Amino acid sequence: MRWFVSLLLITLLGLVQGLSSTGSRLLVVIEESSEKAQYSTFWDDLEGKSNNCRGYKLTFESPKNDKLSLFQHGERAFDHILLLPPKSKGTSFYTITGDVDLPSSGLGPALTPKLLLQFINQNGNILLTLSSDSPTPTSISSLLLELDIHLPPDRDSLVVDHFNYDTASASEKHDVLLLPQGSRIRSDVRNYFGGDGTIAFPRAVAQELGNSSPLLAPILRAKSTAYSYNPKDEAEVVEDPFAVGEQISLVSSMQARNSARFTVFGSAEALENKWFDRKVKSVDGRDSKTANREFAKQITAWTFMEVGVLKVGRVEHHLSSITGDAPGNDSVAQLGYLNPTIYRVKNDVTFNIEISEYSYDQLTPLKVDASDALQLEFTMLSPYHRLDLVSISQTPNSTVFSRTFKLPDQHGIFSFRVNHKRPFLTNVDVKREVTVRHFAHDEWPRSWEISAGWVWIAGVWITIAGWVAFVGIWLWSEPAYEQSKGKKMQ
Amino acid sequence: MPPKRASQISPNASVPPIPKAPSSATSSSSSKSSSAPTQTAQTAQTVLFDLWQRYLNTTPQRVKLIDVFMAFLVVVGGLQFVYCVLVGNYPFNAFLAGFGATVGQFVLTASLRIQTNPENKREFGSVSHERAFADFVLGSLILHFFCVNFIN
Structure with a gap:
């Protein structure tokens, strides 16, 4: 059985030769196969036909397909899912019998919120696109609600901005937003969506992120003059809009505790061919080309684990005194004093951790922002020490962080712990357990x-x-x- | 009422007698008081001296030796305690060992004194002096062993 599994893994590894760090099997859920052609550039970019590297294996499926299943033999059948909005007008094609909890209007029996969450729990990534043209199914709304992402209650709502719209295509309705490519959401957060271009966001659905969830982060926010309203509403004046200004998140991200990524993309139309290289004209008369293609690449790259993936290499600790006459960790390893299971209180100990960051197609050394820090905890129930790790050396693929400190005057079972959780970076939680003994009788x-x-x-x-x-x-x-x-x- | 009367009467009555009486009294009392304490001090001195003489004359040689040793222990222990109060008890085990050695030795010596004092012969008639001394030596050796080990 064992050899079979390893053989299977080897064959799978042979198959998985894409750019993503987790896998290349991408399921695209699209209802009308005729619409496929509208996104052909996007598919080409994902498959990497034009620029030969991304290499996703796309599987197009309709949610109507009865044989569609996200899992096979209890394992994920796909590594990533891209959900395009269903064109049908929110009618219930599938009334699921037997399961009362499921909403009647959904994406079908294979894509219930429960199954999608199970997919995330099994480290699958999901890119969900919304569109105001086609109402969001209630099952999707309830899934988002579970993640503390809120959609407008009326299903036809879209975002308009009377100051930042494309005068060429939406001179009347003002519903094609022009936004600069993302800036960092906070000074200490890595920006994977930056650039100088302008993104056109036609007929977007606003999202509002809950305050309580630390897993959520907005990727692209609307400008302060934007608001969300329902065009079907006959009233002249919009009263009590769902969300206004920078409260509106057009692209939001959720990174689960297992680092699986879930991105909500407010406008599926922005991924269509016609918006990828289109001339747009801003209100102040400046012509520019949309950067949607690059932005789509950034979004899919982040969601499908091509960037912001941290990988921990060697984790080592040893008595500092050993390195005194034998410099470097290799010599420590040769001496046989690396990673001992027991230390004494008040020992001087050196801890090293090697971390790399996966970036598109290679592992690069992790750089920690000056305002941020990678921290080491020496903990027994609660941390006795929480110290900043200092980068001491770099290899082409990784950075070695190190810290020397004196163990606390407390014996017991401790662990070295590096718990690094940052927006847009996968979670790192490394623990190495050691025993700390008290002074022996002859050590006083x-x-x-x-x-x-x-x-x-x-x-x-x-x-x-x-x-x-x-x-x-x-x-x-x-x-x-x-x-x-x-x-x-x- | 009576004090009021007295106050009224006092100016009318003889003025001189009132100051006279106190002055004489104070003078006499002061002279007496100066003499009385010296007398008591003298008696106390003589009592102490007699006590000391009596102690020197009647106390057996060995009991005196024990008393000298106990006084020595009190001095040594007192000095260690004062040092602890002034400097602090940092190597606390050292303080415990040093102070404990004097206290323990004091207790052992006191029991030796009780057992070998001829005045207690009635109570400790069954214990010979040699036996008491042997117990004392054994106990002291154990005490010293513990103290030296405890001080590390």
Whole structure:
């Protein structure tokens, strides 16, 4: 059985030769196969026919297909899913019998929220695209709600911006937003979606991210003049819009605890061929070409684990004193003192960790921002030390971070832990357990080495000397006592 | 009422007697007080001296030796304790060993004194002096062994 599994793994490895760090089997869920042609450039980019590297193996399936299944023999049948919005007007093609909890309107029995979450739990990545032209199925809304991503309650809502729209194509409706390519959401967060281009976002669906979930991060926000409204609404003035300004997230990301990625892309239309290299004109009259193609590549690259994937290499720790006369870790390994299972309290210990970052097609050294830090915890239930790791050397593929510190004066079972969780980077949680023992009996300093105790040492010996003198005099003075005794006897 | 009357009367009545009486009294009392303490001090001195003489005359030689040793232990232990109070108890085991050695030795010596004092012969008649001394030596050796080991 074992050899069969390894053989299977080897064959699978042979198949999986794409750019993504996790796998190249991509399921594209598209309802009408006739619509496929509209996204042909996007597919070509994913398959890497034009620029020969990305190498995804695309499987196009309709949600209507009964034989579609995300899992086979309990394992994921695909590594990534790209969900395109269903064209059907929110009608229930599939009424799932038996399962009462499922909403009637959905993407079919193979793509229920439960199965999609199970897919994420098994480290599958999902890119979900929305469109205001086709209403979002309730099953998708409820899935997003579970992830604390909120969609407008009325299904036809779209985002408009009267100050940042494309005058060439949406001079009336103002519903094609022009946005600069993403800037960093926070100064210490890595930006994988940057660039100088302009992105055209036609008829986008607004998302609002909940405050409570640390797993969510917006990738692209609307400008402060944007708002979401329902064009079917007859009213002249929009009252109480679902979301306004930078509250609106047009592209949002959710990275689960197992680092599986789920991206919500607000406008499926932005991925179509016609928007990939189109001339747009902003309100102030500047002509520019859309950068949608590059942005689509950035989004898919991040979602499908091509960038922002951290890989931990060697994790080592040893007594610092050993490196004194034998420089470098290799010599420590040769001496056989690497990664001992036991230390003593107050030992000076050096911890090294090698981390690389996967970037499109290669492992690169991880660079930690100056305002951020990779931290090491020395922890037993709670951290006794939380220290910044310092990068000491770089290989072409990795950075070695190191830190030397004194163990706390507390014995027990500790662990070295590097727990690095940052937006857009996969989670790193490395633990190495060690025992920390107390001082052995012969490891304490001898009494005479502590000068403060000399008085008491002298006290003991003076007492002993006095006692010896006393015993001597006692024995010597015996006859005198005998006399007195004798007198008394008489 | 009576104090009021007295106050009213006092200016009318003889003024001189009132200051006179106190002055004489104070003078006499001061002279007496100066003499009385010297007398008591003298008696205390003599009592102490007599006590000391009596101690020197009647106490057997060995009991005196024991008393000298115990006084020595009190001094040594006291000095160690003062040092601990002034400097701090950092090698605490050293303090415990040093101070404990004097205290323990004091206790052992005191029991030796009780057992070998001829005045306690009635109570400890069954214990010979040799036996008491042997116990004392054995106990002391064990104490010293512990203290020296404890101080590391």
